[in-house]
Amino acid sequence: MQEIKDMVCPFCGCLCDDVTLEIDGDRIVSTDNCCTIGNAKFLGKHRLKNPIKKVNGKWVDITYDEAVDTAVDILLDADRPLLFGWSGTHGEAQCVGVHMNEILGGVIDSTTSVCHGPSILAIQEVGHPGCTLGQVKNRADLIIYWGCNPIEAHPRHMSRYTTYADGYFLDNAFRNRKVIVVDVRETETANVADEFIRIKPGGDYAVLSSLRAIIRGKGDMIPDSVAGVSRTQLMQVAEMCRTCSFGALFFGVGLTMAKGKYKNIRNAIELVDDLNRHTKFTLTPMRGHWNVYGANEVFSWMTGYPFAVDFCRGVAFYNPGETSAVDVLARKECDACMVIASDPGAHFPRACVEQMRDIPLIVIDPFQSLTTPLADLQIPAAVTGIDAEGTAYRMDGIPIKVKKAMDSDYPSDTEILTRIYDRMLEVKGL
Amino acid sequence: MKTLLIKNAFVIDPVQKISGEMMDIAVRDGKIVDDVKNPDQVIDAEGMLTLPGGIDSHTHICGTKVNFGRYMSPEDMRAGRTSRKGDMHATSGYSVPTTYGNSYRYSRMGYTTLLEGAMAPMEARHTHEEFRYTPMQDCLANTLFDGNWFALEAIQDKDIKRLAGILAWYLSAAKGFGVKLTNPGGTEAWGFGQDISCIHKPIPRFGITPREIIVRMIEANEMLNLPHSVHLHCNNLGKPGNYMCTLDTYNAIPDLNDKRQSLYSTHVQFHSYGGTSWNDFCSKADDIARSVNDKPQIVIDTGQVMFGKTTTMTADGPMEFNLYRLYHNKWSNHDVEMETGSGVIPVHYRKKNLVNAIMWSIGLELALLVDNPWQCILATDNPNGAPFVKYPEVMALLMSKEYREKEFATLHKSTGRRVALPAIDRELTWDEIAVMTRSAQARALGIIDYGKGHLAEGAEADIAIYPIHVDTTDPAHDYERIINGFSTTEYTIKRGEVVCRRGTCTLEGNHSTYWVKPHVSPAYDMSTDTAFIDGFNKYYSMRIGNYPVGDEYIGRNVCIETEASI
Numbered sequence: 001m002q003e004i005k006d007m008v009c010p011f012c013g014c015l016c017d018d019v020t021l022e023i024d025g026d027r028i029v030s031t032d033n034c035c036t037i038g039n040a041k042f043l044g045k046h047r048l049k050n051p052i053k054k055v056n057g058k059w060v061d062i063t064y065d066e067a068v069d070t071a072v073d074i075l076l077d078a079d080r081p082l083l084f085g086w087s088g089t090h091g092e093a094q095c096v097g098v099h100m101n102e103i104l105g106g107v108i109d110s111t112t113s114v115c116h117g118p119s120i121l122a123i124q125e126v127g128h129p130g131c132t133l134g135q136v137k138n139r140a141d142l143i144i145y146w147g148c149n150p151i152e153a154h155p156r157h158m159s160r161y162t163t164y165a166d167g168y169f170l171d172n173a174f175r176n177r178k179v180i181v182v183d184v185r186e187t188e189t190a191n192v193a194d195e196f197i198r199i200k201p202g203g204d205y206a207v208l209s210s211l212r213a214i215i216r217g218k219g220d221m222i223p224d225s226v227a228g229v230s231r232t233q234l235m236q237v238a239e240m241c242r243t244c245s246f247g248a249l250f251f252g253v254g255l256t257m258a259k260g261k262y263k264n265i266r267n268a269i270e271l272v273d274d275l276n277r278h279t280k281f282t283l284t285p286m287r288g289h290w291n292v293y294g295a296n297e298v299f300s301w302m303t304g305y306p307f308a309v310d311f312c313r314g315v316a317f318y319n320p321g322e323t324s325a326v327d328v329l330a331r332k333e334c335d336a337c338m339v340i341a342s343d344p345g346a347h348f349p350r351a352c353v354e355q356m357r358d359i360p361l362i363v364i365d366p367f368q369s370l371t372t373p374l375a376d377l378q379i380p381a382a383v384t385g386i387d388a389e390g391t392a393y394r395m396d397g398i399p400i401k402v403k404k405a406m407d408s409d410y411p412s413d414t415e416i417l418t419r420i421y422d423r424m425l426e427v428k429g430l
Numbered sequence: 431m432k433t434l435l436i437k438n439a440f441v442i443d444p445v446q447k448i449s450g451e452m453m454d455i456a457v458r459d460g461k462i463v464d465d466v467k468n469p470d471q472v473i474d475a476e477g478m479l480t481l482p483g484g485i486d487s488h489t490h491i492c493g494t495k496v497n498f499g500r501y502m503s504p505e506d507m508r509a510g511r512t513s514r515k516g517d518m519h520a521t522s523g524y525s526v527p528t529t530y531g532n533s534y535r536y537s538r539m540g541y542t543t544l545l546e547g548a549m550a551p552m553e554a555r556h557t558h559e560e561f562r563y564t565p566m567q568d569c570l571a572n573t574l575f576d577g578n579w580f581a582l583e584a585i586q587d588k589d590i591k592r593l594a595g596i597l598a599w600y601l602s603a604a605k606g607f608g609v610k611l612t613n614p615g616g617t618e619a620w621g622f623g624q625d626i627s628c629i630h631k632p633i634p635r636f637g638i639t640p641r642e643i644i645v646r647m648i649e650a651n652e653m654l655n656l657p658h659s660v661h662l663h664c665n666n667l668g669k670p671g672n673y674m675c676t677l678d679t680y681n682a683i684p685d686l687n688d689k690r691q692s693l694y695s696t697h698v699q700f701h702s703y704g705g706t707s708w709n710d711f712c713s714k715a716d717d718i719a720r721s722v723n724d725k726p727q728i729v730i731d732t733g734q735v736m737f738g739k740t741t742t743m744t745a746d747g748p749m750e751f752n753l754y755r756l757y758h759n760k761w762s763n764h765d766v767e768m769e770t771g772s773g774v775i776p777v778h779y780r781k782k783n784l785v786n787a788i789m790w791s792i793g794l795e796l797a798l799l800v801d802n803p804w805q806c807i808l809a810t811d812n813p814n815g816a817p818f819v820k821y822p823e824v825m826a827l828l829m830s831k832e833y834r835e836k837e838f839a840t841l842h843k844s845t846g847r848r849v850a851l852p853a854i855d856r857e858l859t860w861d862e863i864a865v866m867t868r869s870a871q872a873r874a875l876g877i878i879d880y881g882k883g884h885l886a887e888g889a890e891a892d893i894a895i896y897p898i899h900v901d902t903t904d905p906a907h908d909y910e911r912i913i914n915g916f917s918t919t920e921y922t923i924k925r926g927e928v929v930c931r932r933g934t935c936t937l938e939g940n941h942s943t944y945w946v947k948p949h950v951s952p953a954y955d956m957s958t959d960t961a962f963i964d965g966f967n968k969y970y971s972m973r974i975g976n977y978p979v980g981d982e983y984i985g986r987n988v989c990i991e992t993e994a995s996i
Contacts (some may be wrong), residue, residue: 006973017976091559102514123502127760127775132552134767134971139621161971168579168768168969169635245622273761276751280623282765300500301492301529301560304507304522314513316522318504391559397494397764399555400976 001029008402009038010088010385012154013287013395014161021405028386028405035155041385047366047410048380064411064419067379071338072423074360074377078336080312081106084325085342087289089381090390090402093413094291094298097340098309100421103428105311107334110295111288111342112307113324118256119285120296120306121320122265129272131248131282132396133161138168139280142244144180146268147204147254148286151188157286162248163192169245178244180237182207183254195237202259203227207234208267214238215274247281253288287395289342290385290402294393329355340364340413345371364416381413388412433458434926435469436893439480440900442861444869445884449861450900452477457891460925464887473928475895478920481864482884483542483892485871488661488696488731489812490743491532492546492560492569494553495772498762499526499741499813503776506741518935525740525776525813529563533939535819537566537930540894540919543882545875546571547661547696547811548612548745550766552972554604558943558983565939566922566929568882568892568988570875572661573606574745574770575647577618579969580962582636585646591996594650595954596962598994601656603978605945607990608658608875609651612745613665614643617771625748628665628675629682640665641682648693652686654948655992657876659687659729661694667749670705673714677721685727690876697733697811699793711785712848713792719799722806729874730800731807734793734824735786736816739778744814747771768969779816784848787841791849797828798856803865804873822916825867828858829905829912857906877944880990891926894919942986950994 007019020032021042031039051067052059062070075081083101086094087110101108112120136143143162150157158164163179170176181193182204190196199207203226210226213219215238222231241247249272255264268283275281287293296306303309305318308325321327325344328334329352336359345353346369356374363371363378372378382388387408393399411419434457441453456466490496500507500523509524510531521531536544544564549557549571561569575581575597584593597609615633616626626633629641648660664679666672676698683693695701704714722728744750747763750773754761757777765771779786793815800806808825812818827834831854838845838852846852858866872883881890898915905912922930929937956962966974981987 006975008976017973095563099519102520120501123760123762124504125760127502127754127762128498129761129763131763131765131771132767132971134969135621135765137971138767138969166968276623280621282763296501297497297556300497302563303520304500304511304528304531305504306501311520314520315511316507316520318507391555393556397498397553397556398972399553399559400972401555401980 004405007405008385008400009034010290010392010402011038011041012290013293014154014157015290015392015394015400016156016160017400023405026406026408037155044367046368048368048378051377051379054376064379067377068419068423070377071362071379071420072427074336074362075104075338076424076427078106080334081336081338082325082328082334083108083338084344085340086110086295087292088341089413090291090384090392091294091298092390093417094295095302096414096417096421098299098302100417100424101311103424103430105314107310107323107325107328108299109308109325111292112296113320114326114347115253115288115292116256116285117307117320117324118262119265121262122269126266126269128269129276129282130284130396132398133394136248136282137161137165139246140248141170141176142178142180142240142247144182144247144249145189146182146249146251147258148250148252149183149187149189150286153252153288154286178240180240195240197229197233197237200228204255204258204264205260205267208264208271210234211238212267212271212274215242215271215278241275241281242278244279247275247279249281249283250286251283252286284396291392293395293397294391297393326352334359336360338362338364339371343369343371345369345374364413366410379416380410381416382408382410384412390414432926433466433469434471434473435466436473436475436480436895438477439475439895440477441480441885442864443482443885444861444865445872445878446886455885455893457926460891461881462885462887462889462891473921477899479860479896479898479900481540481894482868483894483922483924484540485543485868485883486536486541486809486812486818487545487807487871487875488547488809489544489818490547491544492529492564493549493557495743495764495774496526497556497560498764499743499774500528502760502762502774503741516934516936517938525817529560533564533566534935537922537935538918538933539821539916540896540922541567542892542922542924543568545607548572548574548610549604549606550574550770550772551600551604551606552766552769552977554606554979555983558605558979561943562985565941566924566935568942568944570607570944572608572610573601573604574610574612575600576611576614576745577621577770579768580965582618582638582643585638585642586636590646590649591653591954593646594653594994594996595950595956597650598654598948598950599956602947605943605979605984607945608656608661609647610661611644611647612663612770613667613749615640616665617745617747620747620771621765626665629679644679645682645684648684648686652692653996654994656946656948657990658874659691659694661696663696663744663746664701667700667746668753670703670707670711672701672703673717676701676718680721680725680728683725683727690873691729692727694874695728695730697814698730698796699733699735699789699815702792702796708785711788713788713795713850715792715795715799716850719796723801729805729807729870730796731809731811732793732796733809733811733815735779735789736810736820736823737779737781737786737790738816739776740813740816741774741776742814743772743774745770745772747773749773750775753777767971781841784842784844787845788848791845791851794827794834795849795851795854797866798854803862804870806866807870807874808866822913825863825916826909826912829863830907830909831855831857832906833909860900880988891923893923895921940986942988943984944988944990946990946992948992948994950996954996
């Protein structure tokens with residue numbers, strides 16, 4: 001039995017790096033410091049043993065060499081391929097993906113376009129006053145969770161970085177901090193908050209605007225109730241925000257995907273901007289996949305755009321809503337697709353799933369997922385954080401090396417993609 | 431054994447005191463040698479101006495805030511797109527290009543070594559990841575210490591040796607090159623939304639002054655025998671009247687190293703402002719230049735502003751917020767726990783804006799009023815003052831009074847009353863330009879001994895051949911030829927291989943990362959210091975074991991090991 005400390009959890013955007021694993025032979029038998037979701041990932045079973053290919057409607061086992069050749073054929077035959085996913089793999093693999101897409105002239109997109117894409121659109125309009133999570137841990141005396149439920153989706157967020165975390169400038173962090181939760185339903189997180197603002201679905205924009213009006217001294221314009229929130233409560237919350245020493249607003253897809261979408265986020269950023277005229281306030285998106293932020297970073301330094309990048313003109317072109325995965329699929333524009341490290345079959349709209357079913361589809365993933373039945377080829381990879389290593393970016397932009405706990409025969413995503421890319425260059429004579 | 435012979439080169443190499451000699455340059459295995467027999471490749475330079483490869487000792491090309499500049503600015507990305515061609519990957523961006531964009535464009539201008547000006551050690555991994563995709567230049571990264579709590583506590587305790595030990599640990603962990611201070615104390619104050627004024631008042635919560643931080647850091651830097659000096663972005667950037675603060679700072683700087691400066695003062699244009707508000711804003715470049723002329727321990731870079739759109743990015747978080755409140759475009763801020771902060775905002779410098787016109791003049795005045803070109807480096811603090819592609823225009827402005835006057839006539843009409851530029855007749859020579867764009871950088875960074883910035887035997891064969899014939903080009907009048915000539919080399923040679931020919935990069939490139947590893951005695955080795963380790967694990971949001979950047983992030987690796995005197 002072997003114990004490894006300070007491992008990095010490859011589940012959510014928290015990227016907790018204090019996990020202890022106990023290993024027996026080639027198996028992780030227990031975890032310590034992990035949340036239940038991370039624990040389930042580390043102890044996950046049922047990995048695909050080898051690449052599989054659909055022949056006459058039936059899955060047959062093939063070798064990695066055959067799998068690479070098949071993938072190259074599919075992608076090079078396509079006029080408008082889509083390379084989608086990337087949020088559950090390491091940065092080095094994402095870099096190969098971008099190079100590959102440059103050769104293919106296809107669209108490369110990550111799960112961002114269906115989670116925090118609107119946050120990025122808002123940031124591109126008005127910017128992003130943010131900070132690292134340790135800054136919140138050490139300084140913040142006011143935390144706001146808006147449209148997110150960390151207790152269930154990011155289970156260690158509150159204990160590592162916010163509510164329950166010891167901080168340099170807080171003697172008694174738990175008692176010295178105030179937590180405000182804004183949501184349309186009373187979540188587990190709302191139950192532990194000092195203040196819960198329950199808004200009517202679709203009311204986020206109005207509530208944000210009201211808070212901004214109060215902060216700017218126009219509180220007398222606010223009606224008795226805004227989207228189900230009383231004026232008294234809005235005044236009280238605005239005062240809490242204005243008078244704290246360091247406030248941190250975290251928001252999730254409950255805000256990005258609610259009515260108003262990126263305009264909600266823009267309003268939230270501008271609220272934080274207003275508050276910075278009175279105190280210190282920051283804002284951080286609660287990123288879901290462990291390296292979805294990394295995909296944004298890699299795509300930015302290699303193509304100039306954080307997601308939904310279209311190379312069909314030879315240059316990088318970006319127009320979310322046109323070049324994002326859902327749109328390319330729903331318009332039935334895309335004629336081949338490679339899905340890596342994500343499960344769009346479980347999350348995409350029906351029209352997109354139908355299109356994935358109807359075109360050649362390659363899946364690179366260690367596990368079978370709801371995308372597998374739609375695919376023509378699945379190539380199993382090593383799991384970063386278990387039997388592969390690589391770079392990931394935490395939700396606050398901190399790059400962390402995700403380590404491996406053991407060796408295996410599975411190739412990593414980088415190895416698989418590099419083989420496909422090299423073969424593509426060979427076939428194209430480049 | 432790959433060999434190259436460059437024939438008939440018109441060489442200016444200030445380090446070797448070569449001032450315009452027709453020479454042949456021989457290269458073997460990436461190094462300059464005395465001679466080669468039967469060379470594998472011969473280049474006839476046809477008397478063209480041949481210089482050591484350009485070095486930018488202060489630029490922002492890779493790392494978290496640079497990438498955030500890209501992330502938040504699709505409009506900038508659309509402004510500079512190229513498709514894949516030969517060995518060149520697709521690029522995007524004008525003021526904050528993609529890594530390949532930066533690399534190819536610098537290579538086109540003959541630049542072979544770049545120093546990323548500000549890297550938060552906690553985010554160093556990111557900078558090194560981007561370096562990997564900047565293939566045509568050797569890269570170095572200055573490491574931010576301005577708000578480092580461990581360092582501030584050591585200064586509080588007046589324990590300079592411990593301070594040096596802390597710098598050593600972080601530099602090795604981040605694989606950084608030099609010590610960078612940005613608005614020392616001010617970025618820590620910004621952690622709670624405050625700033626500080628100049629260098630004499632104690633900073634909040636730590637009770638030490640910025641002056642103490644600067645001077646103690648310089649002392650600790652020298653204890654570690656680092657190749658480069660402390661690299662300082664002074665306090666009060668961009669505020670009218672800040673020249674007094676800059677002079678105060680310069681007066682505090684000790685002279686501790688006879689091989690190079692003790693202080694590299696960066697983007698001094700932004701720190702040479704007179705007046706009490708934007709209403710009576712004026713140039714004080716004269717006072718600053720006089721101070722630099724008196725102090726051999728100080729080297730400055732100009733931080734030249736050029737007109738047009740760009741993106742500002744700095745670890746000076748409070749300054750960026752102030753700038754945002756002037757511009758009202760968009761504002762990004764990113765404070766890094768226990769270390770530093772940063773901000774990014776786009777700006778547009780306009781000729782008809784009086785303040786911008788004065789800023790443009792101040793940069794040129796500094797370059798023309800500092801007597802010794804070895805003490806004044808030409809830089810725009812890319813992209814803060816302007817994108818680096820403007821360098822050839824800056825060179826032409828410095829070499830031609832006629833061009834300056836022509837440009838000056840297009841500025842806000844009140845500019846002349848606030849600046850001294852029209853009264854300055856100096857026109858810089860070819861030699862002075864060569865010093866200010868490569869040799870002075872190499873000396874200031876302390877990398878001459880590592881074969882950078884010159885063409886002596888044994889040097890790295892980083893060479894730029896410009897399509898300029900010095901004997902038939904009068905820079906005072908032929909400024910268009912200066913701009914065109916310096917914009918695109920005939921050949922850029924990196925480590926003995928042609929990497930760029932008339933603007934087309936011909937190789938994938940394989941750069942090196944230079945970083946320093948100071949060796950300290952066990953008493954000051956922070957990796958075994960319990961107080962340091964405990965404090966680290968308690969207050970950082972990352973475990974200390976996961977913090978250092980591993981060797982796998984660096985391809986060709988040049989580790990400069992130093993013996994510290996502690």
